[in-house]
Amino acid sequence: MSRYETNVVLYRLKKDAAFRDRFRADPRQALADVDLTDEEREAFVRWDARALNELGGSLHLLLSIPGLGGH
Amino acid sequence: MGRIVYAAAMSHVLYPDYYGENVGPHGRRMVEALIDVVRAMGRTLAAAAPDALVVIADDHLNVFSFDAVPALCVRIGRSVSRMVQDDAIEFDRALEGLPERYPVHEDLANSILEKGLQSGFDFAASWSAPLDHAFLSPVSTLYGDRPVPPLVPFWVNCFVAPQPTAQRCFAAGCHIARVVTEGPWKVGVIATGGLSHFPELSLARVGQSDVAFDRRVVGWMEAGDTEPLTALTAKELHESGSHELLNWLVLLGAVSPARARVRFFGEMGRIDLAALEWGVA
Numbered sequence: 001m002s003r004y005e006t007n008v009v010l011y012r013l014k015k016d017a018a019f020r021d022r023f024r025a026d027p028r029q030a031l032a033d034v035d036l037t038d039e040e041r042e043a044f045v046r047w048d049a050r051a052l053n054e055l056g057g058s059l060h061l062l063l064s065i066p067g068l069g070g071h
Numbered sequence: 072m073g074r075i076v077y078a079a080a081m082s083h084v085l086y087p088d089y090y091g092e093n094v095g096p097h098g099r100r101m102v103e104a105l106i107d108v109v110r111a112m113g114r115t116l117a118a119a120a121p122d123a124l125v126v127i128a129d130d131h132l133n134v135f136s137f138d139a140v141p142a143l144c145v146r147i148g149r150s151v152s153r154m155v156q157d158d159a160i161e162f163d164r165a166l167e168g169l170p171e172r173y174p175v176h177e178d179l180a181n182s183i184l185e186k187g188l189q190s191g192f193d194f195a196a197s198w199s200a201p202l203d204h205a206f207l208s209p210v211s212t213l214y215g216d217r218p219v220p221p222l223v224p225f226w227v228n229c230f231v232a233p234q235p236t237a238q239r240c241f242a243a244g245c246h247i248a249r250v251v252t253e254g255p256w257k258v259g260v261i262a263t264g265g266l267s268h269f270p271e272l273s274l275a276r277v278g279q280s281d282v283a284f285d286r287r288v289v290g291w292m293e294a295g296d297t298e299p300l301t302a303l304t305a306k307e308l309h310e311s312g313s314h315e316l317l318n319w320l321v322l323l324g325a326v327s328p329a330r331a332r333v334r335f336f337g338e339m340g341r342i343d344l345a346a347l348e349w350g351v352a
Contacts, residue, residue: 007137053274060131066158
């Protein structure tokens with residue numbers, strides 16, 4: 001369930017520039033309505049790509065989100 | 072009677088900047104050497120003058136997202152777009168500057184889909200899925216400035232578990248070959264991706280490949296030995312980072328029992344790059 005939500009957020013971050021801007025400005029607020037566990041939410045907020053990957057986040061999305069992905 | 076007039080498989084990030092940035096000069100030089108080989112292969116492909124080009128590749132979570140992930144999907148419709156990614160980084164930049172739209176070979180695509188459903192292959196169909204680098208980086212490198220023939224994009228779910236089995240991908244390729252034989256067209260078939268990289272799809276393991284695995288797999292293809300290839304398990308593919316070999320397995324089903332000729336094999340560290348052709352003409 002959460003793996004799906006994590007990847008939906010990653011997908012939106014890649015494909016939805018307005019959402020990406022909101023996330024970069026205030027990640028906690030941008031994710032306020034998203035059904036994530038506390039661990040997932042905190043990994044997003046501090047943008048811990050390795051933790052998100054270990055929680056089931058797609059490697060290919062994590063590498064390719066403009067402004068956030070890559071190495 | 073139709074026939075497959077050209078068959079090949081190759082790595083699909085044919086973009087020197089990507090390897091230059093992530094690996095360094097060694098990576099850039101290696102992919103540039105591969106690009107030269109793929110361009111030469113493209114001359115052979117173009118000379119075969121296929122009426123259609125079946126391209127078997129995977130989605131990098133760009134097209135199907137996580138709302139629905141088809142195991143195997145045929146792109147139908149009249150044309151197909153290049154994926155658009157704003158502020159693209161990494162491998163998505165391989166799409167920059169490529170044409171925005173390509174023709175689809177509607178009749179062959181529909182035949183593969185409809186005859187598949189009639190014979191036990193419950194392929195998904197898409198009228199709108201765009202193409203990412205897995206399709207267009209090889210196609211654009213093969214064809215250069217020449218006109219690209221009508222495409223039949225065919226997706227394999229390589230990255231979202233559970234994936235289709237190696238055996239099932241091979242069987243799907245056998246089906247594609249049967250449909251080609253029953254039709255009137257000359258058809259090229261290419262599969263893309265690999266070789267091993269991103270083991271376990273783990274960010275911590277980016278930069279690793281499995282050279283021994285890749286050499287073993289390529290050896291089987293050279294020998295025309297499909298049995299160990301179709302016996303590969305999801306666990307083996309995942310652990311070695313050979314997820315995209317499933318694309319190649321579809322092609323192997325389409326060309327079996329032909330043997331592969333290795334046109335390029337390079338060990339980069341981050342990935343092993345390869346390009347192979349099968350003697351089908």
